[in-house]
Structures are given as structure tokens and as C-alpha cells.
Amino acid sequence: MNGSYDPLIQAIGVRKSFGDNEVLKGIDLDVRQGEVVVIIGPSGSGKSTFLRCLNLLEVPTGGKILFEGEDITDRKVNIDRHRQKMGMVFQHFNLFPHMNVLKNLTLAPVKLQGRKPEEVREYAMSLLARVGLADRADAYPSQLSGGQKQRIAIVRALCMRPEVMLFDEPTSALDPEMVGEVLNVMRDLANEKMTMIVVTHEMGFAREVANRVVFMDEGVLVEENTPEEFFGSPKNERLRSFLSKVLV
Amino acid sequence: MKEFQESFYLNFIEDDRWEYIVDGLAVTLKVTFFAVIIGILLGFLVGIIRSTYERTGRLKVLNAVCKAYLTVIRGTPVLVQLLIIYFVIFASTNVSKELAAVIAFGVNSGAYVAEICRSGIMSIDIGQLEAGRSLGFSYWQTMWYIILPQALKNVLPALGNEFIVLLKETSVSGYIALGDLTKGGDIIRSRTYDPFLPLIAVAVIYLALVMVFSHFVTLLERRLKQSER
Numbered sequence: 001m002n003g004s005y006d007p008l009i010q011a012i013g014v015r016k017s018f019g020d021n022e023v024l025k026g027i028d029l030d031v032r033q034g035e036v037v038v039i040i041g042p043s044g045s046g047k048s049t050f051l052r053c054l055n056l057l058e059v060p061t062g063g064k065i066l067f068e069g070e071d072i073t074d075r076k077v078n079i080d081r082h083r084q085k086m087g088m089v090f091q092h093f094n095l096f097p098h099m100n101v102l103k104n105l106t107l108a109p110v111k112l113q114g115r116k117p118e119e120v121r122e123y124a125m126s127l128l129a130r131v132g133l134a135d136r137a138d139a140y141p142s143q144l145s146g147g148q149k150q151r152i153a154i155v156r157a158l159c160m161r162p163e164v165m166l167f168d169e170p171t172s173a174l175d176p177e178m179v180g181e182v183l184n185v186m187r188d189l190a191n192e193k194m195t196m197i198v199v200t201h202e203m204g205f206a207r208e209v210a211n212r213v214v215f216m217d218e219g220v221l222v223e224e225n226t227p228e229e230f231f232g233s234p235k236n237e238r239l240r241s242f243l244s245k246v247l248v
Numbered sequence: 249m250k251e252f253q254e255s256f257y258l259n260f261i262e263d264d265r266w267e268y269i270v271d272g273l274a275v276t277l278k279v280t281f282f283a284v285i286i287g288i289l290l291g292f293l294v295g296i297i298r299s300t301y302e303r304t305g306r307l308k309v310l311n312a313v314c315k316a317y318l319t320v321i322r323g324t325p326v327l328v329q330l331l332i333i334y335f336v337i338f339a340s341t342n343v344s345k346e347l348a349a350v351i352a353f354g355v356n357s358g359a360y361v362a363e364i365c366r367s368g369i370m371s372i373d374i375g376q377l378e379a380g381r382s383l384g385f386s387y388w389q390t391m392w393y394i395i396l397p398q399a400l401k402n403v404l405p406a407l408g409n410e411f412i413v414l415l416k417e418t419s420v421s422g423y424i425a426l427g428d429l430t431k432g433g434d435i436i437r438s439r440t441y442d443p444f445l446p447l448i449a450v451a452v453i454y455l456a457l458v459m460v461f462s463h464f465v466t467l468l469e470r471r472l473k474q475s476e477r
Contacts, residue, residue, distance in 0.1 A: 057378055084384035094379035098397050107393060108383040160383060 015062030087157025147178030272432025286354025291361020
């Protein structure tokens with residue numbers, strides 16, 4: 001990690017409206033280096049929108065986002081440069097179907113970071129081996145299962161050597177038997193002190209891996225706590241009713 | 249049989265009339281080739297501008313210009329466009345008929361290619377754009393490395409079809425007295441007063457060209473498909 005910023009990411013009063021519909025009503029959140037923050041909440045609560053605001057896939061209509069101390073919502077900022085340090089994993093994987101796995105992994109590091117193709121290739125292969133997919137380097141995305149695709153998508157983001165990884169419901173589109181293999185990769189990442197912000201419905205993962213769990217509802221950050229407190233003694237009424245529905 | 253031989257001799261051999269066909273074919277191929285190039289360049293430029301506006305809201309003014317171009321070109325017959333370009337726009341200049349035809353058919357084809365290209369780009373899931381941008385690629389880099397290769401593959405059959413249409417459309421070039429393939433056959437007819445053979449010959453040549461071209465498009469499609477499986 002080059003330099004240390006504390007916090008690494010700081011969301012200050014982030015608002016987002018689509019037309020008259022205000023999806024985010026002023027969200028504040030600090031994420032420190034090496035921290036795993038899990039965001040949960042009912043669908044439509046704005047948690048995915050908030051995550052997508054962090055790397056400006058959605059442009060906030062209000063508030064600021066500081067990344068490494070710099071306000072990236074400033075129009076003068078070159079967001080492409082910052083995004084290279086913010087890996088993102090999508091619900092629907094979004095692998096590039098016209099390229100094989102290795103090309104998916106090496107394209108951005110070679111084109112954007114000017115790294116040598118051999119170096120990136122070696123790095124990609126070592127990461128592939130770690131997620132157990134070294135033998136699929138030449139495969140095309142259409143030949144992979146959902147769980148394999150998502151592991152590749154995680155590796156694709158990691159090949160850029162990001163400072164933070166954003167996960168947008170990474171297991172929601174998977175068949176149940178494939179959820180575990182993706183969560184395992186994410187757990188390993190957390191153990192290596194990767195900074196992670198994860199939007200998910202996997203309560204077990206949140207309880208076990210997160211340093212902090214955040215509950216969002218109707219565009220508001222309702223509660224923020226350690227997993228023990230969050231699940232053990234939730235204070236907010238809406239959170240209590242949400243947990244009673246999802247933790248059966 | 250004897251009649252056919254006489255007719256064949258009259259239409260093609262006597263006074264070297266076959267040269268009308270061969271020279272005309274050369275003109276048709278030349279005009280089509282350069283018009284296709286203009287059509288592709290113009291079409292992709294316009295298609296990319298239009299889809300960029302639809303996806304991001306940027307390039308508002310350029311999009312309006314492109315839309316006007318599409319409306320005018322697709323709303324008027326290509327023959328009228330050819331006549332206007334040769335007799336009005338280039339009236340006071342010394343532009344060759346061939347160049348006028350290339351420009352007319354190129355500009356015309358560009359409008360259709362643009363819509364094909366736009367629909368191809370819009371058919372690519374928005375997630376591809378987001379994945380590219382999230383890695384740090386700019387909008388245009390994402391377009392080049394990720395969106396366009398997939399879009400092109402999707403629209404290849406439609407593009408092939410458009411070029412077949414273009415090849416056949418050049419047959420109206422005779423209206424500006426350009427000696428293309430059709431005009432060549434027609435000149436022979438007017439000399440010999442024996443329309444059957446020259447016109448059938450012209451038709452057969454068009455058909456052969458179209459079949460050869462379709463074959464190449466199929467081959468190319470198959471090759472592109474292989475990379476995905």
C-alpha cells in the first residue's frame with residue numbers, strides 16, 4: 001500500500017436523486033484502510049446506489065466523496081485515474097464475453113498502467129491459481145459457471161492492485177451451491193487486509209467477516225455497528241424488524 | 249440455338265460491345281467499393297455519436313446534427329439525392345460523375361449504417377460499459393476495447409445486407425450518365441434493339457456478385473463466432 005490515508009474513503013452527506021425520486025438522503029460513512037464494511041438493507045433502500053456513488057458510476061447530486069483525501073466528486077478530477085485503485089465486482093459479473101479469461105484479466109493493467117504483459121500475465125495466473133481457476137485461463141466466459149465467472153471478475157479487479165474493493169451484491173445472481181466458493185474468495189481477501197465495502201444479503205458473511213455492519217433503509221444510514229452489537233443487540237426498530245425477517 | 253448464337257454475336261461480339269459490360273462492371277465495383285468505405289466511416293461516426301448521447305447525455309449538439317442528417321437521407325429517394333448532388337451541389341465544379349456517385353451513395357449508405365451501428369451498440373448490456381469504466385477505462389477506451397468489438401459482431405449480418413443493397417442501388421447511376429454495369433447493358437440494348445441478352449447478362453452479373461459477397465459475409469461471421477463459442 002502506498003501512503004496511508006485515514007480514512008481511505010469518506011462519504012460526506014451523499015445525496016442522489018433520479019428525477020423527483022430521492023434515493024440517497026445524505027449518507028455519511030468513513031472506511032479505514034484494511035477495514036471490511038458490509039452494507040445491508042431491504043431492496044430499494046439505496047445501498048447499491050450508494051456503493052456505485054463511491055466510484056462515481058452514479059454521480060451524486062449532493063455531498064462529497066473523499067478518496068485518499070481527494071474529493072473525487074469535483075468535476076476537475078480525473079475519475080478514471082482513481083477508479084484504477086477502486087476495484088468493483090458486480091452482481092452480474094460483467095466479464096467481457098469476446099475475450100478469454102486471461103485477456104479479461106490483463107487488458108486493463110496493460111493498457112492503463114503500462115505494466116509489461118508478461119508481468120501482468122504472471123500476476124494474473126498467480127491470482128487465478130489462488131481462486132482455484134488456473135486451468136480456465138484460456139476459457140471464454142460463456143464456458144464458465146456463475147461461481148467461476150464471479151471469481152474471475154474478482155481477480156480481474158484485483159489485477160489492477162486496487163486500494164479498495166467494492167462488491168455490489170456479488171452472490172445475488174448465483175445458484176445457491178456456488179455462493180460458498182465466491183464468499184470463500186472474499187473471506188481470503190479480507191484476511192489479507194484488503195479494504196472492502198460489500199453490499200450483500202449474506203448475513204453469515206457479514207457476521208463473520210465484517211469489521212463493521214451498516215444498515216440502510218429508505219436512503220438513510222440507520223445503524224452502524226460491530227457485527228456483535230449489530231446482530232446481538234440492534235438498537236433501531238426498523239433494523240430489528242428487518243433482522244427478524246432475514247434471520248430465520 | 250442458331251438464333252441465340254446470332255443474338256449473342258450481335259449483342260456482345262459485334263463492335264466489341266462486351267466492353268460496355270466489362271467497363272460498366274468496373275465502374276459499378278469501383279463506385280460500390282468507395283461508397284462502402286464512406287458509408288462505414290460516416291455510419292460508425294454517426295452511430296457512435298447517437299448511442300453516446302442516448303447512453304450518457306453527452307454530445308447533444310452533434311446528436312441533433314446527426315439526427316437531421318438521418319431524417320433527410322432516409323426520407324428521400326437515393327436517386328433524387330444522386331441527382332441533387334451531381335446537378336445542384338457539384339453543378340459549378342468539375343467533379344467527375346464517378347466521384348459524385350461515390351459521394352451520393354456513400355452519404356446515403358452512411359445513414360443506414362449509422363442506425364445499424366447504433367442498434368448494435370445499444371444491444372450491448374450497460375454492465376459492459378460499467379465494468380470497463382470501473383476498471384479505469386475512459387468512455388472512449390471502453391467503446392474501443394469492449395463495446396465496439398461486440399457490437400460489430402452482432403451487426404455483421406445487417407451490415408452485409410446493407411452493402412448488398414448498396415451494390416444494387418448503384419444501378420441508378422445511369423441517371424447522371426455514368427456508365428455503370430446497368431447503363432452498359434442498356435446501351436447495348438439501345439444499339440441492337442435486342443433487349444433480352446444484354447439485360448439478362450447484367451442481371452446475372454449482379455446476382456453473382458451478391459452471392460459471392462454473401463458467401464464472404466457468412467465466412468466472416470463464422471470466424472467471429474468461433475472466438476466466443
